[in-house]
Amino acid sequence: MVRARICFFAVLTAAFMLCSAFRASAWELIDVQTHENWASCILSSPGEAVVRMLTEDDGTLLALDMYPDRSGKTRGSWQLKLVETVLPEDRKALDALLPRSLSGQMRVDRQATHDVLFHFSLEEDLLVIRVAGQFHSSFIKEAKKGSVVRMKMGDDSDAIYAGFSLRGFTAALNRCLELMELVDSLSPPHSDFFDEPEAPRPSSRRGGHEAYFL
Numbered sequence: 001m002v003r004a005r006i007c008f009f010a011v012l013t014a015a016f017m018l019c020s021a022f023r024a025s026a027w028e029l030i031d032v033q034t035h036e037n038w039a040s041c042i043l044s045s046p047g048e049a050v051v052r053m054l055t056e057d058d059g060t061l062l063a064l065d066m067y068p069d070r071s072g073k074t075r076g077s078w079q080l081k082l083v084e085t086v087l088p089e090d091r092k093a094l095d096a097l098l099p100r101s102l103s104g105q106m107r108v109d110r111q112a113t114h115d116v117l118f119h120f121s122l123e124e125d126l127l128v129i130r131v132a133g134q135f136h137s138s139f140i141k142e143a144k145k146g147s148v149v150r151m152k153m154g155d156d157s158d159a160i161y162a163g164f165s166l167r168g169f170t171a172a173l174n175r176c177l178e179l180m181e182l183v184d185s186l187s188p189p190h191s192d193f194f195d196e197p198e199a200p201r202p203s204s205r206r207g208g209h210e211a212y213f214l
Contacts, residue, residue, distance in 0.1 A: 033175060036168030040175040042183065051179045053172040055164050060084050062149070062164045066176055068184055076180060078136070082129040082151075082162070086122065098122050104153040106135060108146035108166070114139070118153050129153075144170045 029052075030042040043050040043065070051066040061083040069076045086094060099121045107113045116133035131151075143149060146166045153160040 031179075034168075035171035035175065037165040038168035038172035040172045040179065042179055049183045051176045051183060053169075053176045055168075057162065057164050060162060062162075064173075064176075066180055068180065076184075080131040080139070082118075082131070084127045086125050086127050091122075094122055094127065098127075102153045104151060104159075106131065106133070106139075106149065106151050108139070108142040108149050111142045111146065112138065116151075118151075140173070144173070 028044050030044050032039055032041040038053055038055045040051075040053045043052045049068070052063055054061050054063040056062070063081050063083055064078055065081065066078045067076055097120075099119070101120065102118045104116055104118050105113050106116050114133055114135035116131050116135065119130040119132060121128050121130075143166050146169075148163050148165060150161065150163045153162075
């Protein structure tokens with residue numbers, strides 16, 4: 001019970017820490033809910049909304065972001081990323097090193113090992129590490145049944161390792177899918193605006209060619 005309470009506050013703190021880090025870019029976390037070791041929310045800025053689920057370990061956030069498809073051709077896309085707050089004294093050194101990419105691997109428990117690329121970049125006061133690779137079709141299924149997702153960045157000699165609990169992953173995922181439907185309803189795809197009936201055209205003034213405005 002004590003550990004569950006600690007996990008609850010750790011994830012909640014991580015969510016609000018992320019909100020503070022994005023404040024300079026006018027991003028806002030909306031409707032945060034926790035699900036054991038995970039949290040779900042909408043990450044919003046003027047004209048854009050992303051559905052996010054996240055967890056935290058030792059000051060590093062693992063976030064899965066879901067993006068609506070404004071073209072309306074697909075159900076949207078998702079991206080896995082690691083996020084850390086950058087201390088002012090570390091900023092100069094990181095500016096000289098980034099952006100860069102490291103090869104690595106990702107694995108849920110003892111299921112399939114996925115070869116991935118970790119793309120490092122600085123965004124505002126955040127170190128963002130995007131995870132790229134051919135794992136999207138299987139990762140969700142593996143994570144829903146797993147306990148821990150582990151990541152290895154770099155070669156064996158100087159590899160960096162990270163691991164994140166998957167307790168609450170499924171509940172957070174299910175809520176994010178509901179939030180995606182909400183975001184889609186609030187911001188319909190561009191094509192919807194051309195499928196609607198046209199509004200009545202304003203009549204013109206008699207004897208002239210100018211539009212008549214009330």
